[in-house]
Amino acid sequence: MKNATGAARSPFSSGxxxxxxxxxxxxxxxxxxxxxxxxxxxxxxxxxxxxxxPSLTWDFVLGLPSEIEEGGGIGPALFNxxxxxxxxxxxxxxxxxxxxxxLAEFAPDxxxxxxxxxxxxxxxxxxxxxxxxxGIALFVEIFQIGLTILGGAVSLAFLNLPVMTRVTEESIxxxxxxxxxASFALGAxxxxxxxxVLVPSAINGLVTGICLIAGRAFxxxxxxxxxxxxxxxxxxWDFNLLSPGETLAVHLxxxxxxxxxxxxxxxxxxxxxxxxxxxLLFNVLFRIPLWIKERRSR
Amino acid sequence: MQLDTSAxxxxxxxxxxxxxxxxxxxxxxxxxxxxxxxxxxxFFKLACIxxxxxxxxxxxxxxxxxxxxGVLTFRDVSPMTFFFSTDWTPEDDRYGAFVxxxxxxxxxxxxxxxxxxxxxxxxxxxxxxxxxxxxNLLRPVLDLLVGIPSVVYGFLGLTxxxxxxxxxxxxxxxxxILAAAIxxxxxxxxxxxxxxxxxxSAVPRKYRxxxxxxxxxxxxxxxxxxxxxxxxxxxxxxILGMARAIGETMAVVMVIGNTPQLADALFKPTSVLTSNIVxxxxxxxxxxxxxxxxxxxGFLLLVISLLMIVLVRLLQRKGAHS
Numbered sequence: 001m002k003n004a005t006g007a008a009r010s011p012f013s014s015g016x017x018x019x020x021x022x023x024x025x026x027x028x029x030x031x032x033x034x035x036x037x038x039x040x041x042x043x044x045x046x047x048x049x050x051x052x053x054p055s056l057t058w059d060f061v062l063g064l065p066s067e068i069e070e071g072g073g074i075g076p077a078l079f080n081x082x083x084x085x086x087x088x089x090x091x092x093x094x095x096x097x098x099x100x101x102x103l104a105e106f107a108p109d110x111x112x113x114x115x116x117x118x119x120x121x122x123x124x125x126x127x128x129x130x131x132x133x134x135g136i137a138l139f140v141e142i143f144q145i146g147l148t149i150l151g152g153a154v155s156l157a158f159l160n161l162p163v164m165t166r167v168t169e170e171s172i173x174x175x176x177x178x179x180x181x182a183s184f185a186l187g188a189x190x191x192x193x194x195x196x197v198l199v200p201s202a203i204n205g206l207v208t209g210i211c212l213i214a215g216r217a218f219x220x221x222x223x224x225x226x227x228x229x230x231x232x233x234x235x236x237w238d239f240n241l242l243s244p245g246e247t248l249a250v251h252l253x254x255x256x257x258x259x260x261x262x263x264x265x266x267x268x269x270x271x272x273x274x275x276x277x278x279x280l281l282f283n284v285l286f287r288i289p290l291w292i293k294e295r296r297s298r
Numbered sequence: 299m300q301l302d303t304s305a306x307x308x309x310x311x312x313x314x315x316x317x318x319x320x321x322x323x324x325x326x327x328x329x330x331x332x333x334x335x336x337x338x339x340x341f342f343k344l345a346c347i348x349x350x351x352x353x354x355x356x357x358x359x360x361x362x363x364x365x366x367x368g369v370l371t372f373r374d375v376s377p378m379t380f381f382f383s384t385d386w387t388p389e390d391d392r393y394g395a396f397v398x399x400x401x402x403x404x405x406x407x408x409x410x411x412x413x414x415x416x417x418x419x420x421x422x423x424x425x426x427x428x429x430x431x432x433x434n435l436l437r438p439v440l441d442l443l444v445g446i447p448s449v450v451y452g453f454l455g456l457t458x459x460x461x462x463x464x465x466x467x468x469x470x471x472x473x474x475i476l477a478a479a480i481x482x483x484x485x486x487x488x489x490x491x492x493x494x495x496x497x498x499s500a501v502p503r504k505y506r507x508x509x510x511x512x513x514x515x516x517x518x519x520x521x522x523x524x525x526x527x528x529x530x531x532x533x534x535x536x537i538l539g540m541a542r543a544i545g546e547t548m549a550v551v552m553v554i555g556n557t558p559q560l561a562d563a564l565f566k567p568t569s570v571l572t573s574n575i576v577x578x579x580x581x582x583x584x585x586x587x588x589x590x591x592x593x594x595x596g597f598l599l600l601v602i603s604l605l606m607i608v609l610v611r612l613l614q615r616k617g618a619h620s
Contacts, residue, residue: 023515027427034423037416038436041443044454095349104348119354122607127545129572132358133579134594137363140583158356165353180481192338212445219447222547222576230580249449253548258451266459272453276446282307283442 023241045276053275060270064234065251070263074271076232077251081278084153084228084245085217090156092164092217099161100168101194124162132226141191149245152228160213160225167212172198172206183292204290211286215279221249230254248275300360308371316394366582368594374587380594386558388578388588395595401533401561401570402474402544402599405554408479420487420493426520442553443488452552452620455481460553462554473555476564482548493538497531498524498556530613537613541606545599547572586617 061072099120107113135155139145173182175198183193200204224247233243244256252271362431371380372570377395383394399480424433424440460472501524509519525532556577575592582588 019515020517023517026517026520030423030427032421033416033419034428037420037487038439041487042439044458044484045443045446045459048450048454058480059463079457095352098346098349102343102350106343106346107350109493116350116354118607118611121355121610122604123357123360125541125545126360127541127547127572127603127604127608129545129547129575130364130600130603132361133575133593134363136476136579136584137367137593138359161353161356165350189335189339191335191342194342210463215445215447217447221447221449222572225576226579249447251547252453253449253552256456257552268453268457272450275450278447279447280442287438 007041025254048269048272048276052270053277055266056270056273061234061274064236065232066261070261072261072263072266073250073268074248074274075236076148076234076272077246077248077271078238079238080149080228080232080245081218081247081249083239083249084149084156084224085214086251087153087241088156088160088217089210091154091216092160092213095248096161096164096213097168097206099165102174103165104169104172105171105190105194105198108176117253120162120165125167128159129222129226131155132223134158135223135227145242147229147244148229148242150241152224152245152247153225156217156220159220163213163216165207167205168202171202174205175201180263185259206296207286207290207297214286215282218247218278218282219249219275221247221253224250225253231256237260256273322354333568353547364593364597364600367590368597371590371594375591379592384560386574388582388591391587393587393591394600395571395591397558397560397599398569398571398574398595401568402572403556404477404561405478405482405550405570406540406543408475409482410536411542412479413490413539416483417487417490417539418494418532420491421498421535422511422520422525424491424495425498426516426524437492440492441486444492448546448549448606449552451481451485452549453601455553457548462566467565471555471565471567472555473567474563475554475561475566475568477553478550478570481553482543482546485546485549486542488543490535490539493535494532497535499526500531501527530616533613534610537606537610541603544602546573551576571599576610 062075063071064075065077066072103117103120105114107116110144119231132155135151135158139151139154140147145151178196179201180193183197186287188196188206224245228245228250230246230250231244232238232246233240248271252268252275255261255271257267299447311502327467371393374391381397381399382395382396384396385390385392386397428436455477460477461478463472464470505521505523505527511524514522550570554569554573556569556573557567558569558574559566561568575595578588579592582592
């Protein structure tokens with residue numbers, strides 16, 4: 001502030017002093033740096049889609065993988081991805097929502113509950129590979145079932161459970177208190193209030209949360225490598241919970257770094273494109289209805 | 299909302315006379331509406347409590363299992379060797395994890411050095427400089443980027459970044475700590491900048507107005523008023539990004555080179571805790587010292603990430619006080 005009057009002779013001669021120059025330089029810098037970073041990241045995503053999507057065929061998407069020859073597909077891996085995603089969501093969403101509702105609605109405000117909150121937050125920040133190690137210790141060593149779809153899906157659910165809990169708690173808390181009191185005033189019980197008022201009002205946040213954990217479960221690879229293995233059963237539509245369950249994300253890594261097929265580059269290009277495409281699709285499919293709803297209610 | 303059928307008669311029997319069985323269930327059993335609702339409510343609350351307890355149990359289960367397996371390492375290896383020796387040749391029973399611990403910290407530090415200034419610039423752009431339409435466009439895009447799988451970033455690093463680094467530096471080694479840090483930067487950038495953006499946007503408008511009223515330019519206002527006021531929020535974002543960088547596995551595995559040597563140069567294949575665990579765990583028998591050492595490394599990661607949460611809590615408490 002001192003040099004403000006020193007550099008610009010008159011305090012009213014705006015647009016000429018060193019400060020004004022700094023200001024303009026700064027604005028230009030912020031604009032260009034942000035534009036460069038955002039364009040760079042978007043260009044990377046575009047590059048993935050553009051390299052993989054045009055050469056995509058149904059044979060590849062639904063075909064069986066091959067260990068040695070060219071022309072292997074990603075069918076079972078893609079199927080496993082969706083199958084595990086479904087199982088893990090079936091576990092994580094109800095449990096996570098119930099825990100979140102408890103923390104938001106029933107829990108008394110004392111030290112113990114504060115500790116539970118720290119536990120949830122701590123669990124949410126545990127690196128995914130730790131869940132993989134936990135999955136090995138639990139399913140391979142204690143239950144002795146080996147590397148299976150079931151083990152992978154449950155480990156994934158554990159990974160996503162705390163995120164779902166936090167999202168639910170925050171969304172339910174954000175519902176205005178008047179709605180809840182109005183429901184009680186009509187004679188509704190606590191459960192009826194939660195089911196008919198709180199959850200429907202918080203649906204926006206809940207769907208965003210589910211979308212978030214679905215994307216995370218679909219793209220997660222470290223947990224799956226450790227708990228479900230890097231092979232598939234080699235059959236399409238294999239619903240057996242105890243068969244090995246390599247997912248698409250794992251397949252991308254496996255083909256790129258371990259496999260010996262001659263067309264590994266093209267397989268991984270296309271797998272990456274499918275992976276990114278599905279994640280984008282999740283976001284678009286889940287969020288567009290919410291955007292429309294929000295626009296309409298405005 | 300599964301109703302346990304065996305519980306019906308007992309509850310209904312106690313209170314059937316009280317309300318005169320006014321509304322009977324269709325099946326003919328006397329189970330009036332009030333009791334049913336009460337039962338549902340109680341059952342639902344119990345289910346919610348059980349879920350919350352379950353979430354806590356998972357954390358303690360993880361802590362217990364990791365610690366129990368990890369601590370067995372010290373039957374065969376002294377803690378001094380494990381933490382401070384750089385010699386990791388499990389085939390010859392030499393388990394020095396210093397290389398990986400050092401690698402994790404060096405990688406995180408390097409990532410933050412690159413990503414924090416960039417993220418803060420983007421956050422300032424989003425919160426203060428960008429026109430509204432661009433802001434409304436960019437925020438969802440950044441949120442979307444958080445959801446891109448890490449293995450895709452690793453794949454990009456492997457196929458685009460490493461050949462590029464080779465071309466630029468002229469060496470035949472692209473992998474190493476710099477490549478990993480750049481990939482991690484791209485991954486944590488959306489997280490840190492969105493959290494910082496929220497923090498900067500939350501700074502009360504009167505602060506800015508007061509600064510402008512004193513004759514400050516936008517540049518001065520942002521650097522002397524807005525960023526200091528949003529400091530604790532930005533720090534929260536940095537810690538979140540740091541946690542992600544420390545725990546990230548697959549993106550790092552694909553670009554770091556996976557060789558147990560000390561990361562004393564930017565282009566030198568090395569290894570960090572996460573990458574070493576995922577590369578080796580599948581090939582070792584469960585009861586071996588090797589396996590226990592890997593679990594001990596996992597336990598270290600776990601402790602680091604939990605310490606960060608405590609740090610975040612302290613920050614929030616401090617922010618709430620001031």
